[in-house]
Amino acid sequence: MSADRLNGLPGKLPPGETIVWQGAPDWRQLLRSLFHARAVAVYFAILAVAGLLAGSPTGAAITLGAGLLGLGVMAVLAKAYATSTVYTLTDRRIVLKIGIALPMSFNLPLRQIDSADLRMLGNGCGDIALKLKGRERIGWALLWPHVRPRHLRQPQPMLRSVPGAEDLAIKLYHCCAEVIDVAHVEPAAKPAPRPARPAPEPVEAMA
Numbered sequence: 135m136s137a138d139r140l141n142g143l144p145g146k147l148p149p150g151e152t153i154v155w156q157g158a159p160d161w162r163q164l165l166r167s168l169f170h171a172r173a174v175a176v177y178f179a180i181l182a183v184a185g186l187l188a189g190s191p192t193g194a195a196i197t198l199g200a201g202l203l204g205l206g207v208m209a210v211l212a213k214a215y216a217t218s219t220v221y222t223l224t225d226r227r228i229v230l231k232i233g234i235a236l237p238m239s240f241n242l243p244l245r246q247i248d249s250a251d252l253r254m255l256g257n258g259c260g261d262i263a264l265k266l267k268g269r270e271r272i273g274w275a276l277l278w279p280h281v282r283p284r285h286l287r288q289p290q291p292m293l294r295s296v297p298g299a300e301d302l303a304i305k306l307y308h309c310c311a312e313v314i315d316v317a318h319v320e321p322a323a324k325p326a327p328r329p330a331r332p333a334p335e336p337v338e339a340m341a
Contacts, residue, residue: 141222142156142220142229142239143231144231147224151227158220159216161212161217162212163257167294168279168295169212178197178202179201181194181197182194214234219280224309225309226243227242228293232277238276242264247267250307250310252303254299255295258297259297260295261282261296262292262306277291
């Protein structure tokens with residue numbers, strides 16, 4: 135297996151393409167933002183306290199144990215999602231390598247990105263949702279959990295809980311700006327074709 139595949143790319147980089155940034159979700163932040171671990175912990179704590187106040191210490195202990203077990207399962211899943219994910223930003227595309235049991239890679243050309251929304255989560259981590267151009271879409275279920283919530287009809291791929299999200303958003307902005315500039319400048323930069331011979335008659339200037 136090549137180093138590029140180990141780094142999260144489906145194959146070797148084409149000539150002229152360079153990696154700008156590469157990273158993965160922070161599993162602790164993923165546990166809080168994706169699985170809402172804090173809300174779950176508070177919920178089970180309230181149930182346990184209610185059981186104690188109702189005079190049922192056994193029920194409170196069972197409730198507390200169930201809550202801890204649930205939090206443990208969510209922590210394992212969050213770590214599994216984080217360790218199996220690699221986000222890659224190059225000067226031409228974004229690559230999402232995702233999937234625990236069935237790894238998949240999605241290539242998102244920068245020219246197809248219409249906008250990017252940054253949501254800071256704390257500790258320098260954040261989510262970056264990508265709105266794509268055109269009618270072609272990646273299935274919401276295929277992208278989950280690397281997809282913006284509540285956007286089922288027009289799924290938006292999302293880089294979840296990435297450390298240094300603000301710096302990454304700036305890098306993404308500059309990469310997209312360079313791609314757009316190249317797309318618009320290249321045709322205009324070509325020299326206009328010159329006639330091989332002078333025109334036989336002068337061309338009248340338009341008033």
